[in-house]
Amino acid sequence: MYLKSLEMIGFKSFADRTRLEFETGMTAIVGPNGCGKSNVSDAIRWVIGEQSAKALRGAKMEDCIFNGTEERKPLGMAEVSLTLGDCDGLADMDFHEITVTRRVFRSGEGQYFLNKAPCRLKDIQRLFMDTGIGAASYSLMEQGRIDQVLSSRPEDRRAIFEQAS
Amino acid sequence: MYLKSLEMIGFKSFADRTRLEFETGMTAIVGPNGCGKSNVSDAIRWVIGEQSAKALRGAKMEDCIFNGTEERKPLGMAEVSLTLGDCDGLADMDFHEITVTRRVFRSGEGQYFLNKAPCRLKDIQRLFMDTGIGAASYSLMEQGRIDQVLSSRPEDRRAIFEQAS
Amino acid sequence: TTEMFRRTFDQINANFETMFGKLFRGGAAKLVLVNEEDILECGIEIIARPPGKRLQNISLLSGGERTLTAVALLFAIYMCKPSPFCLLDEMDAALDEANISRFVKILEGFLKLSQFIVITHNRQTIAAAGTLYGVTMPKKGISKIVSMKFRDFEKQAEPAA
Amino acid sequence: TTEMFRRTFDQINANFETMFGKLFRGGAAKLVLVNEEDILECGIEIIARPPGKRLQNISLLSGGERTLTAVALLFAIYMCKPSPFCLLDEMDAALDEANISRFVKILEGFLKLSQFIVITHNRQTIAAAGTLYGVTMPKKGISKIVSMKFRDFEKQAEPAA
Numbered sequence A, B: 001m002y003l004k005s006l007e008m009i010g011f012k013s014f015a016d017r018t019r020l021e022f023e024t025g026m027t028a029i030v031g032p033n034g035c036g037k038s039n040v041s042d043a044i045r046w047v048i049g050e051q052s053a054k055a056l057r058g059a060k061m062e063d064c065i066f067n068g069t070e071e072r073k074p075l076g077m078a079e080v081s082l083t084l085g086d087c088d089g090l091a092d093m094d095f096h097e098i099t100v101t102r103r104v105f106r107s108g109e110g111q112y113f114l115n116k117a118p119c120r121l122k123d124i125q126r127l128f129m130d131t132g133i134g135a136a137s138y139s140l141m142e143q144g145r146i147d148q149v150l151s152s153r154p155e156d157r158r159a160i161f162e163q164a165s
Numbered sequence C, D: 001t002t003e004m005f006r007r008t009f010d011q012i013n014a015n016f017e018t019m020f021g022k023l024f025r026g027g028a029a030k031l032v033l034v035n036e037e038d039i040l041e042c043g044i045e046i047i048a049r050p051p052g053k054r055l056q057n058i059s060l061l062s063g064g065e066r067t068l069t070a071v072a073l074l075f076a077i078y079m080c081k082p083s084p085f086c087l088l089d090e091m092d093a094a095l096d097e098a099n100i101s102r103f104v105k106i107l108e109g110f111l112k113l114s115q116f117i118v119i120t121h122n123r124q125t126i127a128a129a130g131t132l133y134g135v136t137m138p139k140k141g142i143s144k145i146v147s148m149k150f151r152d153f154e155k156q157a158e159p160a161a
């Protein structure tokens, strides 16, 4: 399984439809402070099933929806789609390529899709579960979190070991 | 009041007697990871009366004493002296220049001196109290602490305001 | 001392709005006492809005924006009650080069009131310093201090090939 | 599953010792289960000693040494169970240039197993990337992504005069 592309619209500061294509190897994301780099990381963690608004730096999921600027009105919905290649054998998928889509509305209502077919959040979470990718995974390191690996209490630190076994 | 010089011997990684002279304006301290820059900051905070070993990254005050390397044995005492100029009118000092000295031994016993005369820790703490400098002062920012100014709870954040009034 | 705290608070608040505007080149920020009935005990909220953006919880600010906001608050307090010296350990860690440039310019404005000792890895911050000390460990585990010039730092900062 | 956890733990531990030695060019490190009687619930201690230094509590390590130790642990886990992709946000923030160089070399070794997406401000990390995306805000508050080459970054990274 590998990442092919990410598409965001209305997610945090990505008001307009934005697409990133991923190659194999290393992709670096750069730019000035506050321009949206960590928001890309939030989008990826959100679309694969992150349920804690706090882990996405917000107070509620609605904080993920573009809330406007001095010149642009807020939007009513946020949508992120992640396309993965080489998915044969993943969960009970028969697809070679999978697109995971998540939406949230101001009401708090969420919608989830696997290859455009509506599904539940837990279908998405289950898809990634055996790959080592999921909320709080050791492979998804938020800004500032690296020091917590050492500063967390010995009992709390177990979580990343348990994910690996 | 201004800083004139700092002298350390046996303090953390400063096994040998080391002296820094300070000019007015800005002094930058640079060097690779782990070479001792933050230890200089710890030495300054320690000599002016920091009592929390945790604030100095240790578990007990004894952790401040040079504990040896593969080639050098540990020492039995740490000593730091800070010399300040232009001290007229500070606390009940009649001195123009003051040297504050602090020692700690493996037993945990501490010694304190003001211009070579033995004194108590609180004499040192009182000296700095009205200047805005002291443990947890807003003018002494440890590595990584800047984010706590914003992430601390509103009630905890008060402390730096109260110091300023 | 409710009077005294109120006066100090208002002064820091005014300074904070000014400092934030300078560091962010626009935007707005202020401090709010959570409970006006109990100003000696209540919490203090920080409200901050970078230029062009809409107001949101400060938790949604980026790493660099949070550092810059905290720096604005610290400078606001220094304006109110300058200390003889300030010791800043890697305060510029999360800032990009443009923000470090603004941070350093404002810091230079405080040098007539206070002595500053800054620990940093950043070239711009170092270039602004009048005195430069390098800390090294020629014998592993034992620190040694060398007085340096900016060009020595430039040579040392090149990573080993 | 006590068996399974034990086996995984021992493997990660061996990897951790190797990774630490590579990143620090020496020294020693290991993981310790706090309570051998209850390995499915007990805490996990991290023991780390940079080269030439004596063993102390990890709290006394420097900011950069702590990051590098945590990186060694993460890489140790990746060796044990590589994920399809890893997303690292400013992991190099506390590292000096020499340590970033070592970090990047080791990261490159994992690229055949996993895709890496790294958010960074650092030139060496960026130079190692095969693909480079710049995030900008030509209209304040609205992010836009531009595909970039390393030389575009070099131009952009110069602070405004």
Ligand SMILES: Nc1ncnc2c1ncn2[C@@H]1O[C@H](COP(=O)(O)OP(=O)(O)OP(=O)(O)O)[C@@H](O)[C@H]1O
Pocket (backbone or CB within 6 Å): A011, A012, A013, A031, A032, A033, A034, A035, A036, A037, A038, A039, A040, A063, A064, A065, A066, A067, A068, A143, C050, C053, C056, C060, C061, C062, C063, C064, C065, C094, D135, D141
């Ligand atoms: N729902 C939202 N609507 C509009 N803007 C938002 C929303 N949520 C967050 N933002 C904005 O996104 C910005 C933060 O972006 P992000 O954290 O991605 O920055 P960054 O590029 O990682 O910067 P740094 O280098 O400082 O870490 C903030 O200014 C914040 O106001």
Ligand SMILES: Nc1ncnc2c1ncn2[C@@H]1O[C@H](COP(=O)(O)OP(=O)(O)OP(=O)(O)O)[C@@H](O)[C@H]1O
Pocket (backbone or CB within 6 Å): B011, B012, B013, B031, B032, B033, B034, B035, B036, B037, B038, B039, B040, B063, B064, B065, B066, B067, B068, B143, C135, C141, D050, D053, D056, D060, D061, D062, D063, D064, D065, D094
């Ligand atoms: N009591 C002690 N005896 C000997 N060495 C010590 C003692 N206490 C701390 N050290 C060593 O000092 C080093 C940390 O130094 P310091 O925190 O000053 O580094 P630094 O220059 O700030 O690095 P960074 O750039 O990573 O923040 C550690 O390697 C630690 O082992």
Ligand SMILES: [Mg+2]
Pocket (backbone or CB within 6 Å): A037, A038, A039, A143, C062, C063, C064
């Ligand atoms: Mg960020």
Ligand SMILES: [Mg+2]
Pocket (backbone or CB within 6 Å): B037, B038, B039, B143, D062, D063, D064
């Ligand atoms: Mg340090």
